Structures are given as structure tokens and as C-alpha cells.
Amino acid sequence: MEKMSEKGFTIWFTGLSGAGKTTISKMVSEKLRERGRKVELLDGDIVRRNLSKGLGFSKEDRDINIRRIGFVCHLLSKNGVVAIAAAISPYESVRQENRKLISDYVEVHARCPIDVLKERDAKGLYKKALAGEIQNFTGVSDPYESPENPDVVCDSDKESPEESAAKVIIKLEELGYIESEKTASGYTKEEEEKVNERLKALGYL
Template sequence: MTGATVWLTGLPSAGKTTIARSLAERLRGEGHRAEVLDGDEIREFLSAGLGFSRADRDTNVRRIGFVARLLAGHGVTVLVPVIAPYADAREAVRKQHQAHGTPYLEVHVATPVEVCSARDVKGLYARQAAGEISGLTGVDDPYEAPEAPDLRIAAHEQGVGESVAAVHALLVERGLI
């Protein structure tokens, strides 16, 4: 059984987790082993104590990448909805997967910051605007959008079902499900 890591990167409130959870449900319904490594849950349980400095963000991404690679190496399709704002950290995860012969796909959930701010699922944009927090990715902290992802989804222009179908089609096309 082939496993793979599908890394969904994008701004806060872009739709990464919604797409990942819906895709996981579809994959499980088709009889595939699928897990979601949600960035918020990982921060609570695996990366507790890390802040949001560049070094801490990179450490968090490396940890998530390691766990994803282990699971994928055991036949699980691992969906990773994590901001991962820095291109070099995402590339390091890709290279670690390649070194172990583990498939890795990068999906950019390319929702514009204005749309993400209007959605503001966690209230982060409002808190940043009020001066309660700083270092919000895409607002006052950098986000390096992938230059050549395996798939780019304009989640603000299509529904969750269409986004899930696009990622599913990529997995089929690459022979990973």
C-alpha cells in the first residue's frame, strides 16, 4: 500500500484544514488509510512551547514533516494543512521525503489575504488589527508562496468539493491512491 504526504500550505483561514478534513473523509470512504496532521493540534501536542519566530516555525515544520513521512512510509495518505510560511522549510521536508523514497505533494491553497481576513475563522486578523497580536503570517510576517507547487487551488473561487476533487485527482494521476 502506497502512502504519501500532501502538504497544504496557505495563509491563515485560506481553507487548508477544511479541504484536508473533507479529503480525508472521502479517502477513508474509499477504503484508504488517511490522517490529518492539523497545524493547530500539532502545536498543542507536539510543538508545545514553540513560539512564532522563524527558528520556531522552522522547527515546527520539520517536526510535522518527520511525523508525516513516518506515517506515509507505512501506507497512510497524510494530509498536512499547515501554513509553513517559509519556502526553504517546505523544501527541506520535501527533500527528507525524497531521501526516503516517500511521495510528497505540495498544494498551495492560494486564497488572497483579503478573503482570509474576511473569513477570519480564528479571529487572528481582528486581533492583529486591534494590536493584540503581531507576527500574523501574510499581514505583518512573511509568507513565501510556493513558486511551483504540485497543485494550486483558488479556494475562494471554488467550493470545498471542487478543491477536494482537484487534490484527489492529483493523487490518482500520480498513482498514490
């Protein structure tokens, strides 16, 4: 019998550029490693420099990229690793394909209104896309299909990265992929963190 604590699964982050996929997925990776899990993070930016080098941003190439990441996540998670994908993955149909391929699949929508993202523009890409210097830019000149049934939604315009990461961990506990770690207060560490972040945002802490 496989011990529950060794069961692999995939966490799939989807969302517009700048919505928080890399930020949240790195935090979640850390939290899972602290719990002794083997974790592999497949970040869109890195994948496009090796596994998917040479692919562009047409629908066909984007779908190939997402299928490749999905296939690797499938291999990893069936061997006890927690595979985390953090790529825009704009199309619902190929996300569904991956969900079918990967039996233990948790989808996280890193969500943020496009106006906030244009303002945030951490990589300066929106400015370029809006000026027409980058073609096929998701959310500006290319479609983004919001996930129909995400397991977690992280609203990065309203939550802190810590709060978003805590939400993901709580969902993994609820789904039974990881064990919940109750503290003396009766809450899990992540529940406490989420409450504290909320209180901080409200000015109580």
C-alpha cells in the same frame, strides 16, 4: 511487491490562515478513508497543542514545527499511511527540506487573497492582528512565501471546498497514488463532482 493501493504518501497543505487548509484536508481525508486508505491528519492547530507545544511564531520556532510535522509525515508515509499536513508552513526552504525527506510528497497551496481573508476572518484573528494584539501574524506582520512548484492550487475565493477537495483527489489519481474510479459516464467521481460544482456556480444546476 508492494501493492500500489497500499503505497503511503504525504499531502502537504500550505497557505495563509483561513485559506482553507483544515476544511479541504478534512474532506480529502474522508474521501481517502472511503477508499479504504489509512489516513492521519496533522493539523497545525492540533500539533501546536501537543507535538509542538511551547513553540512560538519566530522563524526558528515555525521551522522547527514544520520539520517535526515533516518527520512524522515521513515515518507514516513510508509505512503505508497517507499523511496529511495542514499547517501554514510559510517558508519555502523548510518545505523543500520536507519534500526532499519525504519521497512521495504532494504539495497543495490553499490560496486566497489577503483582502478576502481579512473579510472572512472566521477565527477573528485578522482583526486582532491588524489591531496589533497578535504579533508575528502570517500575511499581516510576518512573511508568507508562496510555494514555487505546488502540485495543486486551490483558489478558495473562487472554488467551493468540494471543488477544491475534488481537485486534490484528481491530482492524486493523475500521479498514480490512488486508483481512478471511473463511473458509467467515463468520468471519475471527482471529475463529475468538479464539473457539477462548476455548473452549479454558473447557475446551470
